[in-house]
Amino acid sequence: MNRRTFLDFLGKGAMVASLAPNILRAQQLFFQEFKGIRPSDEDELKLAKGLDYDVIIKWGDPINSKDFFGFNNDYTAFLPFDAAQPNDGILWVNHEYVDPFFVSDYAGEGEKTKEQVKKEQYNVGGSILRIKKNNAGKWALVPNDPLNKRITGQTKIPFNWDQPIAGKKAAMGTLANCSGGITPWGTILTCEENYDIFYGERNFKDGSLIEKRAFLAWHKQFDNPPEHYGWVVEVDPRTGKAQKHVALGRCAHECATVKELPDGRLVVYSGDDSVNECLYKFVSSEPGSLSKGTLYVANVRLGKWMSLDRSESPILQKLFKDQTEVLVRLREAARFVGGTGLDRPEDIEIDPINGNVLVSLTNNTGRENWFGSILKIQEEGGDYTALTFKPERYLAGGKDTGFACPDNMAFDTAGNLWFTSDISGSLMHKEPYTEFKNNGLFLVPRTGPKEGQVIQVASAPSDAELTGPFFAPDGKTLFISVQHPGEYSKSMEELTSHWPDGGDTIPKSSVVAISGDTLEAIQGIS
Numbered sequence: 001m002n003r004r005t006f007l008d009f010l011g012k013g014a015m016v017a018s019l020a021p022n023i024l025r026a027q028q029l030f031f032q033e034f035k036g037i038r039p040s041d042e043d044e045l046k047l048a049k050g051l052d053y054d055v056i057i058k059w060g061d062p063i064n065s066k067d068f069f070g071f072n073n074d075y076t077a078f079l080p081f082d083a084a085q086p087n088d089g090i091l092w093v094n095h096e097y098v099d100p101f102f103v104s105d106y107a108g109e110g111e112k113t114k115e116q117v118k119k120e121q122y123n124v125g126g127s128i129l130r131i132k133k134n135n136a137g138k139w140a141l142v143p144n145d146p147l148n149k150r151i152t153g154q155t156k157i158p159f160n161w162d163q164p165i166a167g168k169k170a171a172m173g174t175l176a177n178c179s180g181g182i183t184p185w186g187t188i189l190t191c192e193e194n195y196d197i198f199y200g201e202r203n204f205k206d207g208s209l210i211e212k213r214a215f216l217a218w219h220k221q222f223d224n225p226p227e228h229y230g231w232v233v234e235v236d237p238r239t240g241k242a243q244k245h246v247a248l249g250r251c252a253h254e255c256a257t258v259k260e261l262p263d264g265r266l267v268v269y270s271g272d273d274s275v276n277e278c279l280y281k282f283v284s285s286e287p288g289s290l291s292k293g294t295l296y297v298a299n300v301r302l303g304k305w306m307s308l309d310r311s312e313s314p315i316l317q318k319l320f321k322d323q324t325e326v327l328v329r330l331r332e333a334a335r336f337v338g339g340t341g342l343d344r345p346e347d348i349e350i351d352p353i354n355g356n357v358l359v360s361l362t363n364n365t366g367r368e369n370w371f372g373s374i375l376k377i378q379e380e381g382g383d384y385t386a387l388t389f390k391p392e393r394y395l396a397g398g399k400d401t402g403f404a405c406p407d408n409m410a411f412d413t414a415g416n417l418w419f420t421s422d423i424s425g426s427l428m429h430k431e432p433y434t435e436f437k438n439n440g441l442f443l444v445p446r447t448g449p450k451e452g453q454v455i456q457v458a459s460a461p462s463d464a465e466l467t468g469p470f471f472a473p474d475g476k477t478l479f480i481s482v483q484h485p486g487e488y489s490k491s492m493e494e495l496t497s498h499w500p501d502g503g504d505t506i507p508k509s510s511v512v513a514i515s516g517d518t519l520e521a522i523q524g525i526s
């Protein structure tokens with residue numbers, strides 16, 4: 001693949017080439033035999049036959065003389081330096097939140113010290129890592145590489161916006177970095193999801209601080225405004241430079257999925273992962289711009305994208321003082337223009353073969369939607385700037401399909417869909433989730449005898465969730481984060497997981513590289 005095709009594959013959701021007939025036949029034969037795995041409740045990363053994993057990096061591992069790898073790794077993105085060198089490049093990893101029990105030694109009573117909060121701040125954000133396959137063919141960190149850097153809850157990050165946000169032009173740090181996306185120019189979009197657990201949220205009506213949502217209580221030691229968080233943050237992994245994109249709005253962004261239009265303008269899809277919250281798309285008005293354009297919210301009942309441009313909306317003009325306020329208070333504004341509350345919109349992927357937009361809807365226990373589904377959106381006429389679309393259920397979780405609570409998704413090089421599950425730790429192994437056991441990784445084959453079926457291919461260690469699946473452009477490695485193993489441990493003496501080191505070690509979130517004959521056979525890689 002040349003560089004451009006390669007970036008197409010990464011950032012633009014370009015069509016994947018159809019497989020040669022002989023490869024297709026081999027792939028079909030493989031699927032006749034392939035069974036995947038049964039749900040498991042073991043404390044290990046279990047993989048289907050013919051898949052292996054190596055741990056690339058674990059929480060606390062040093063990356064250079066002063067920095068170490070953060071906590072609760074989530075979204076990953078691998079950017080090889082060159083298509084000709086697929087085994088050497090930059091791995092970006094999100095760090096979503098902290099468990100004070102492991103990170104800051106905070107026992108849960110009284111006020112945290114400033115030092116404890118600082119420790120926690122350091123452990124969120126993201127990591128930039130140079131990784132390379134070694135002589136044994138295993139992916140490994142290149143220690144002390146000049147590219148290795150941390151972005152944390154303390155890094156100063158400017159807003160890409162003309163007006164200040166809550167009086168300032170820059171924020172202290174990024175946090176709640178859940179899923180993300182990549183741009184056509186090879187930078188990372190890291191998304192601030194449950195930002196309110198750190199500094200709380202502001203009441204829209206009277207401007208008071210809603211402290212009870214700040215259960216990590218960082219606001220007690222740092223008076224950073226809640227308005228500085230909940231953004232899509234762009235990071236250049238070559239320099240570490242970051243900016244917060246105000247035009248994409250502020251909410252619990254799960255991800256940001258970019259489609260580049262033939263004229264160079266961008267469409268960015270993003271879900272607000274909270275119960276009864278909305279799905280958004282930004283359409284830029286200038287090539288390559290993430291600041292000039294229009295933000296829309298989906299009305300899924302009508303199949304319409306509703307504009308959040310205040311200058312076009314009498315109701316927004318009446319209730320919000322300017323466009324900045326509309327973007328900062330996106331959830332409220334979305335309701336006034338007719339956005340539809342969904343069952344927790346999480347990850348979004350664009351099907352590389354037919355161009356459909358898939359959206360994971362994890363669940364909504366309040367509506368007794370326990371198992372979630374994947375929503376398919378077909379933009380009118382296949383035009384990503386269209387204002388109308390056809391929504392349809394693509395796949396439903398449940399006992400028949402064998403999965404519950406879909407979350408992150410990824411398409412492989414043959415257009416097969418892979419997705420992870422996120423049954424909340426508080427509900428796992430309880431009704432109605434008992435039979436699903438631990439969270440897992442699932443595959444939906446595109447062709448062959450198992451086309452459209454759901455096959456479980458991995459099972460996570462105890463209490464963990466598999467997040468951030470990302471295929472290397474050659475399809476030979478699937479990078480994935482194993483997040484929060486042992487999260488429900490009551491004490492150091494009663495750890496619920498010892499993954500990945502085993503014995504009586506403490507559990508550590510880690511990024512792994514999955515490879516093997518099965519991974520290649522699934523994609524018809526000869």
Ligand code: FEO
Pocket residue numbers: 096178179193254273346
């Ligand atoms: Fe951080 Fe919506 O998962």
Ligand code: CA
Pocket residue numbers: 178179254346407408467
């Ligand atoms: Ca997620």
Ligand code: CA
Pocket residue numbers: 346362407422
């Ligand atoms: Ca999730």
